Amino acid sequence: MTPRRAAQIGTQQQNADSPFARLLAAHPDALRALHAGDIVKGTVLEIAPSSLYVDLGSQGVGIVFGRELLDAADTFRMVRIGDDIEAVVLDPENDQGYIELSLRSASEEKSWARLEARKESGEIFPAQIMDANKGGLIIRLEGITGFLPVSQLSAEHYPRVEGGDKQQIFDRLKQYVGQLFNVRVLTADRREGKLIVSEKAAMTAEMEGALGDLKERTEVEGVVSGIVDFGVFIKFQRGGQDLEGLVHISELAWQRVDDPKDYASVGQKVRAVVLAVEG
Structure with a gap:
């Protein structure tokens, strides 16, 4: 090794041991x-x-x-x-x-990262209802404002209003402000700033099991829980779970039905046959 090379190595070692070098080693981002x-x-x-x-x-x-x-x-x-x-x-x-x-x-x-993870896992969690509009409910999760559409409400909270009057639906939805609903994330798009959740999708494993036991042509007994212009809602029990189904206006009678109220009343005991199980 030449003296010059030895001197270079010695200088590098001294530089590496200098206070400035130690400072940079301790804080590698200092000069970035x-x-x-x-x-x-x-x-x-x-x-x-x-x-x-x-x-x-x-x-x-x-x-x-x-x-x-x-x-x-x-x-x-x-x-x-x-x-x-x-x-x-x-x-x-x-x-x-x-x-x-x-x-x-x-x-x-x-x-957004946590919301995306919840969407992927299918986690069910409570969300507080902050406000309402005629299309659904405003929620807030992880500091992000989101939307729970009317179509994604559970049967228990779905606003059944005769004639579909929008103001009455809005008034019914406002009653839920401040409550906690169990929901699942349907959409978590941070680029678009869009968060959509569903209460209907947040079904418990027990309820899914009860629904899984229902087959087409199964006969059930229940009571009329609501009447709307497009049909009649019936609440019944299956596997220890309270379930609810819709009898469409076209299935209420053999003849044409103009007004479901002519064929049923809330609280009336009825028997029905399952035609299909959806969502």
Whole structure:
């Protein structure tokens, strides 16, 4: 080995042992430039009424402005000084010299990931009804607003209104605000921001077993639980489970039926034959 080569190796070893080299080894991201969209971890330094300051170590100090705190209210309410948090970079250096961050974007990414996992697993879980419109119910899961369509309500909660009056349906749906419904995720599309859930699909294993035991031409006994312009609902028991089925207006009688109320009344005991089992 030449003296020059030996000197080069010695210099490299000294450089590797220098305080600066040890600092880089301990913080490999220290010299990496931040870009919009990067996910960073830091410690909450200060919480102000309209902003939150985050220590990002060697990368600097981050700031979350009020609009992002409001959007991520579920996250912000639980944050305390000294807490470790994750955020998404909006601007690597704003006009004040801070790294502008978003709690909302970071928390939403995690929320969508959890919702997608629930969709894949078919998990059944409670969702609180936040509001109603004429098409269904508004729910909120993992900080994400979603929709439970009327068509995906269980037989118990389906708004049976004679004549299908939309205002009466809306009034019935509003009664569910504040309640918890067991649901399954049907659609979780983070790109479109679309979350759709179903109560009807959230059937217990016991109820699925009861339905599985029903075959075409099986005769059942029950009571009329509701009458609508397109038929009659009948509630009956099977395998210890309360089930409900629809007798379509076309199956109420041999002759033409104009008004189902002429052939049945709520509470009336009836016998019926199963024609098909769906959903």
